[in-house]
Amino acid sequence: MKETRLSGVNAVAGSDIFRTASLLLYATLVFHVVLLIYARHLNLSSTGVLAATILSALLFTAFVRYFWLRTSLLLNAKFLLCEAGIATFAIATLSTQNAMPALPMPWLIAIAGVFPLVLHSRIGIVVIAAVAFIGHSINVRLGVTISDWLPEFFATICIGWLALLLAKTLNINRIALSQARTNDRRFNAIARVTRHIFIITDADYQIKFANPALQDVIGYDQEEILYGSLQPILHPEDEEEHKNKLRYLRNTPHASIFSRHRTQHRDGHWVWLETRGYNMLHDSAINGLVFSIEDITLRKDAELKLQEETTLLRAVLDLNPSMIYVKDREGRFTISNQVFQKRFGYSSEDELRGKTVYDICMKMANEEDEFTSQQIADEIQQQDLQVMETGIPLQDIEMPGFWHSDMHCWFHTSKYPLRDAKGATIGILGVTRDITKRKTTELQIEYQALHDILTDLPNRRYLVNTLVSAMEISRQRQSSLTMLFCDLDFFKSVNDTHGHDFGDKCLIEICKRVVDALPPTDFVARFGGNEFVILTNSSLAEASVKANAIMQAVSEPLIFDSIAVKIQTSIGIAQLSPDHQVPADLIRDADAAMYQAKERGRNRAEIYDAALQSKSAKHARMDVALRFALERNELSVAYQPKVSLADGSVKGFELLLRWNSPEYGLISPNEFIPIAETSGMVVPIGMWAMEQACKQLAAWQVTYPAMGNVTVAVNVSMRQLLHTSFFTQVRDILNNSGVIPHTIELEITETSAMANPLQTIETLSMLKRLGLRLALDDFGTGYSSLAYLQKLPIDILKIDKAFVHGLDTKQSDREIIRLVMALAQTLNLQTVAEGVETAAHIRELKKMGCNLGQGFLFSPPLSVEQAETLICSSHRFPID
Numbered sequence: 001m002k003e004t005r006l007s008g009v010n011a012v013a014g015s016d017i018f019r020t021a022s023l024l025l026y027a028t029l030v031f032h033v034v035l036l037i038y039a040r041h042l043n044l045s046s047t048g049v050l051a052a053t054i055l056s057a058l059l060f061t062a063f064v065r066y067f068w069l070r071t072s073l074l075l076n077a078k079f080l081l082c083e084a085g086i087a088t089f090a091i092a093t094l095s096t097q098n099a100m101p102a103l104p105m106p107w108l109i110a111i112a113g114v115f116p117l118v119l120h121s122r123i124g125i126v127v128i129a130a131v132a133f134i135g136h137s138i139n140v141r142l143g144v145t146i147s148d149w150l151p152e153f154f155a156t157i158c159i160g161w162l163a164l165l166l167a168k169t170l171n172i173n174r175i176a177l178s179q180a181r182t183n184d185r186r187f188n189a190i191a192r193v194t195r196h197i198f199i200i201t202d203a204d205y206q207i208k209f210a211n212p213a214l215q216d217v218i219g220y221d222q223e224e225i226l227y228g229s230l231q232p233i234l235h236p237e238d239e240e241e242h243k244n245k246l247r248y249l250r251n252t253p254h255a256s257i258f259s260r261h262r263t264q265h266r267d268g269h270w271v272w273l274e275t276r277g278y279n280m281l282h283d284s285a286i287n288g289l290v291f292s293i294e295d296i297t298l299r300k301d302a303e304l305k306l307q308e309e310t311t312l313l314r315a316v317l318d319l320n321p322s323m324i325y326v327k328d329r330e331g332r333f334t335i336s337n338q339v340f341q342k343r344f345g346y347s348s349e350d351e352l353r354g355k356t357v358y359d360i361c362m363k364m365a366n367e368e369d370e371f372t373s374q375q376i377a378d379e380i381q382q383q384d385l386q387v388m389e390t391g392i393p394l395q396d397i398e399m400p401g402f403w404h405s406d407m408h409c410w411f412h413t414s415k416y417p418l419r420d421a422k423g424a425t426i427g428i429l430g431v432t433r434d435i436t437k438r439k440t441t442e443l444q445i446e447y448q449a450l451h452d453i454l455t456d457l458p459n460r461r462y463l464v465n466t467l468v469s470a471m472e473i474s475r476q477r478q479s480s481l482t483m484l485f486c487d488l489d490f491f492k493s494v495n496d497t498h499g500h501d502f503g504d505k506c507l508i509e510i511c512k513r514v515v516d517a518l519p520p521t522d523f524v525a526r527f528g529g530n531e532f533v534i535l536t537n538s539s540l541a542e543a544s545v546k547a548n549a550i551m552q553a554v555s556e557p558l559i560f561d562s563i564a565v566k567i568q569t570s571i572g573i574a575q576l577s578p579d580h581q582v583p584a585d586l587i588r589d590a591d592a593a594m595y596q597a598k599e600r601g602r603n604r605a606e607i608y609d610a611a612l613q614s615k616s617a618k619h620a621r622m623d624v625a626l627r628f629a630l631e632r633n634e635l636s637v638a639y640q641p642k643v644s645l646a647d648g649s650v651k652g653f654e655l656l657l658r659w660n661s662p663e664y665g666l667i668s669p670n671e672f673i674p675i676a677e678t679s680g681m682v683v684p685i686g687m688w689a690m691e692q693a694c695k696q697l698a699a700w701q702v703t704y705p706a707m708g709n710v711t712v713a714v715n716v717s718m719r720q721l722l723h724t725s726f727f728t729q730v731r732d733i734l735n736n737s738g739v740i741p742h743t744i745e746l747e748i749t750e751t752s753a754m755a756n757p758l759q760t761i762e763t764l765s766m767l768k769r770l771g772l773r774l775a776l777d778d779f780g781t782g783y784s785s786l787a788y789l790q791k792l793p794i795d796i797l798k799i800d801k802a803f804v805h806g807l808d809t810k811q812s813d814r815e816i817i818r819l820v821m822a823l824a825q826t827l828n829l830q831t832v833a834e835g836v837e838t839a840a841h842i843r844e845l846k847k848m849g850c851n852l853g854q855g856f857l858f859s860p861p862l863s864v865e866q867a868e869t870l871i872c873s874s875h876r877f878p879i880d
């Protein structure tokens with residue numbers, strides 16, 4: 001502590017004694033002088049009077065200092081020095097008065113004993129020495145013997161010295177006292193403001209001191225604790241342990257304890273306290289047990305909450321099916337859940353803590369693994385570093401397992417940066433989920449979306465996707481890209497005859513054959529229905545070879561459930577050219593080429609050319625127009641007479657269709673029937689023609705009964721024939737029209753009949769039973785099996801006009817007709833020659849025994865009115 005010190009003054013330490021001593025000194029001195037004057041009737045000299053007056057003034061000053069002015073004014077060093085000097089002067093002056101012998105030394109001793117009390121020690125020494133010297137000088141002057149003045153001289157020195165020592169001691173005590181008071185005040189201030197409780201107890205735990213915090217913390221005020229009988233109540237769970245510690249503290253000198261326990265607050269709730277106790281019984285000043293007690297209820301609550309949260313978090317982590325882990329900046333695992341630990345063969349978080357991904361990979365490594373543990377760890381580490389360096393989470397990474405054992409598994413991983421309070425990245429949080437189930441389903445869905453369910457081949461969407469990239473690659477590398485578009489021929493009849501399940505089996509087998517017939521590098525897709533597309537980098541020539549291989553493979557007999565069928569396919573081939581901008585362009589051209597193959601007789605391959613394109617475009621437009629032709633009454637019929645080559649009489653007519661399109665004009669059946677065949681329109685159109693024929697013939701039969709068995713022939717396509725309701729519809733038309741059934745002839749081309757002879761035989765037999773006559777059209781152009789031909793329930797063979805035209809020019813045609821005639825005779829069939837255009841034709845045909853002829857020589861197709869005129873006129877055509 002820094003002491004306040006007046007310059008030259010031995011401070012206030014001895015000031016209280018000085019004030020009293022100086023008052024007594026002056027009072028007794030004045031009294032002494034007055035007594036002497038009074039007792040000895042002295043008459044003081046003027047100097048003596050002055051000295052006495054000074055003494056009185058000094059007495060007054062001391063009086064004032066004692067009672068009123070305790071301030072520094074009258075304790076000022078200079079003032080005190082002056083006062084000492086004046087007092088010494090007054091005493092010396094009075095001593096020299098004749099009437100006052102031996103006066104100086106005792107009073108000067110008093111001066112020497114009083115002033116050092118308040119003077120600084122060095123000044124005090126000077127004052128003492130000065131007073132002793134002055135006393136000595138006076139005594140010498142007064143003639144006092146050495147034996148008398150020497151003791152007084154030493155007494156002056158000793159008394160002065162003692163006064164100095166006393167002042168010093170007083171000063172030290174004063175400083176110590178002041179220090180103690182300050183400390184006391186500070187301690188009280190701290191004890192008052194702190195939230196910690198400070199308690200000092202005796203050895204029996206009786207509280208000797210407690211600060212006010214006690215009341216704040218447990219609700220009891222100091223008095224109640226100090227003087228009352230109240231004892232804070234300890235929680236039963238903590239009581240024994242806490243008391244044991246207190247006993248230990250008391251019984252062990254210098255010991256200290258630390259205890260956490262609950263104490264009941266005055267209002268009943270429990271307060272958590274943290275007590276530190278020190279045994280200071282050995283310290284005489286304290287002589288007790290000192291306790292510092294802190295209210296840790298809030299901290300304890302927070303700790304409990306934290307503990308609860310930690311337990312909850314642990315449970316959430318461990319119950320979570322995902323692998324959850326935390327790594328520090330060095331890539332060391334710090335936190336992990338049980339799923340993660342289990343996955344990598346660790347039994348606890350502690351076991352895993354501190355390990356790196358390299359440690360784990362080394363542990364998991366297996367010889368069969370495709371990647372080395374180093375490679376795997378590097379990749380994972382790379383991801384972690386990226387997250388930590390950029391601070392951007394890596395989310396939704398979906399990857400298959402790394403190790404051989406989990407290659408089939410899929411994992412979804414997200415990695416998030418972890419930051420400290422200042423925002424610096426301190427590690428990463430990783431969450432990895434096994435998504436194998438979902439992924440498998442997704443892949444399955446994706447697979448299903450891109451594959452045909454029946455054949456498992458890539459579907460149209462897959463084809464288009466592949467085609468997009470194949471076109472790009474082909475253009476970049478300038479390599480060829482060729483498409484083969486296959487459509488099975490008359491596949492509908494297979495379904496209709498043997499059912500869809502059978503058709504499915506055929507499709508599956510055909511797909512296999514197509515795939516097997518091609519190198520694995522070629523891409524085979526099911527385009528839809530019975531259409532397949534092959535993408536290959538082959539040239540056109542190579543593609544043609546492949547097409548033949550496919551046709552060959554497909555046409556091999558298919559046998560399921562003891563049923564054998566032979567299915568053929570038509571193939572269109574198109575090569576990628578600069579005109580093809582999008583996949584649809586190439587598909588369109590290959591499709592067009594395939595149609596060409598169909599039109600040219602099926603079971604063949606055609607290569608796309610530009611002319612074909614415009615034709616197929618027109619074909620497509622006409623197809624649309626034809627769909628509305630019936631309802632818009634754009635179709636009409638014509639009747640071409642069939643003339644007896646024996647007598648030139650009209651034996652019947654072939655009903656020919658006409659389409660008068662507002663858009664395309666008059667279109668011949670040769671052009672629009674194939675289109676109707678393709679689109680399926682041939683079925684309703686054919687039925688309409690049949691209805692026209694029956695109605696018209698029935699009407700003629702009623703009007704002209706004499707016309708007898710004049711027939712009307714209607715063309716029936718294979719599609720119609722195989723249509724499930726064809727038979728019933730024909731029967732209904734016959735019944736409704738009332739026509740004589742055997743006057744209606746159904747003409748089926750040889751090619752159609754032989755496409756599926758077994759079914760054809762069955763259907764024709766049923767039709768035959770209705771009474772209809774059946775003709776095999778264009779005979780000679782197909783490849784009829786004689787075995788089947790024999791079984792077909794037909795009545796008429798129609799010789800194709802191509803052979804008739806060659807009658808007079810080609811020996812081979814004449815031979816074919818001769819053979820046909822022989823066959824007809826053998827099978828007892830009527831014969832009709834088409835395309836009779838010259839008299840020579842008639843002559844030759846008559847010679848060969850042909851029954852009927854039709855052609856421009858006799859008549860072009862006639863309108864219904866013209867035909868009717870012909871009937872009623874019984875006209876005969878010249879035949880010679």
Ligand SMILES: Nc1nc2c(ncn2[C@@H]2O[C@H](COP(=O)(O)OP(=O)(O)OP(=O)(O)O)[C@@H](O)[C@H]2O)c(=O)[nH]1
Nearest residue numbers: 487488489490491492493495500501503504529530
């Ligand atoms: N069994 C079966 N048949 C199918 C499937 N997809 C399409 N089809 C049939 O395949 C036939 C396709 O007929 P189209 O191509 O129109 O005609 P087509 O009879 O093959 O005759 P052309 O193509 O003109 O030679 C229809 O009868 C469809 O019902 C399938 O998945 N399974």
